[in-house]
Amino acid sequence: MMQESGTETKSNGSALQNGSSSGNHLLECGSLREGRSNGEAPPVDVGAADLAHIQQQQQQALQVARQLLLQQQQQQQQQQQQQQVSGLKSPKRNDKQPALQVPVSVAMMTPQVITPQQMQQILQQQVLSPQQLQVLLQQQQALMLQQQQLQEFYKKQQEQLQLQLLQQQHAGKQPKEQQVATQQLAFQQQLLQMQQLQQQHLLSLQRQGLLTIQPGQPALPLQPITQGMIPTELQQLWKEVTSAHTAEETTGNNHSSLDLTTTCVSSSAPSKTSLIINPHASTNGQLSVHTPKRESLSHEEHPHSHPLYGHGVCKWPGCEAVCEDFPSFLKHLNSEHALDDRSTAQCRVQMQVVQQLELQLAKDKERLQAMMTHLHVKSTEPKTAPQPLNLVSSVTLSKSASEASPQSLPHTPTTPTTPITPVTQGPSVITTTSMHTVGPIRRRYSDKYNVPITSADIAQNQEFYKNAEVRPPFTYASLIRQAILESPEKQLTLNEIYNWFTRMFAYFRRNAATWKNAVRHNLSLHKCFVRVENVKGAVWTVDEVEFQKRRPQKISGNPSLIKNMQSSHTYCAPLNAALQASMAENSIPLYTTASMGNPTLGNLASAIREELNGAMEHTNSNESDSSPGRSPMQAVHPVHVKEEPLDPEEAEGPLSLVTTANHSPDFDHDRDYEDEPVNEDME
DNA sequence: GAACCCTTAAACAGCT
């Protein structure tokens, strides 16, 4: 007798675990009940101490039940308040069932509710005081009553939804969609509340030792929720909610299944109102309420775009069925991925994936927030040293930004070129890119492995670097090269290079002596920069071959890393830059975003890419090959050669590249910025 | 640990 009771806690846990794989048992206390009565629990020896422990557990269970009731009351009040504020739910339901909404959460917790059979066993197995028994029985009756109310609530909820659907059918299409969306939103909110309540309950049970959760199943407490969310009634309910508007749309059941998926996900994401499986809908970390209307709109705008369809293949997890066209895909989706047990199970799996990702994302968010907080605190400390180098977080200081120059305007978050921190919406403007520039660990990835990504990065974050006093994560050599290559003649005077720096980067509007010295130093140091005398004076050009030679070509990389970086590619420009850096490190050119982001620089990037592809080919094939045609300086005449100890094989290349400036009038395009006083305020 | 790269600082010379 006591052997079974001794396994009570474990059995609860195992029941939960079984539920995680078996499906819709949550609302069905009977399954658990029958399992208990059939004596499925393995016999375990229980001693007197265990008995006392069990009695204690029972008392704890009573406390839990009381807490649960309190939570239900609180939840009910919250729901009523939400309904009053949002007005999302129909007043009819409020009138009819103001107190019946809460028991849904009770239903979600049925695995933890002591069934009459269990109670009977407890009574048989344990010695309880009459008072305890009485209280226990009262609690149990209350819980059972709650369950009945829950079922009743479900039915009434269904009826109300049907009524509302009927009413909606008489309304116009647009209001109807909105109403359906509102219905679904309210529904999702309810599910969310249920889940939160259940999580609290599960946690309390777990804390009190009433629920044993096996290690290695961290998402387990969430599992019964989602399963409980998909009983037959719920599916039918959902179908009814969505059927009205889906019947008029070509996508048909897609919405049904998709929206259900959305609901499942949202139900498992307590911190978010709605989580969207569609990756296009939740980029940049900004959550948007996902309504069928929005989705339908997006489908209307892109009638053949579907998050589950791409490249002629069904993207349903584990499917990959080839669909010739969109209608066939829809047909396939409706037939193969209808709302059935298999689909819901797959949905659950996908939910778990999303949960894990969310968990990871939350951790990373937290970490990033801590980092940013830490750095922000540091950056707000009074700057005693006049050296702003490595103080990228100064961008967060509006004071320093305003002092920097008139261009250092407050950043508008809507500026597309402003690097957006996707994982945080805090006030700080520290970006992922700028994080690279923190302290001495600043990474310089622009010219690693000789793959110039500067133009792409600059194109991406052009406006950002112009306004934010953030040190660009590029080397001086890369920047100089970029400045020169941006010029029409691919040659610049030193002063023009200076101006380019100050024009493109707010960071270089300070401490001119330092960075100008560095520019000069780099120009002289690197063989890739060739000084050319012309009428106007001396100009600097770039020897691409030498630039590529600065470091050996290295093709290595972790494909998974590349893939991961690619997945984060869409988040923001800084991540894009990081991605490009990664791609660069793996010798994978990536300029598409730059091309899309900025036409001018994008074209330049493409040109550079083509140029460098050729240059890299030359570099890879033969270092001494400085073949004409790969450089715009091919037609110039050398007048000055940097005297550097060159290898015999290197001696030919740079020589042919040294140019004579054939200065054209429109070379003065940079002159527009030369007279800008932007670089004067920091000297 | 060595080699290489990058940055920063500084000194120096030539030129305007």
Add this chain to the structure above:
DNA sequence: TAGCTGTTTAAGGGTT
């Protein structure tokens, strides 16, 4: 003479 330009050296730190 001051400032700019260009070169060179050195030190420190990071990366490979």
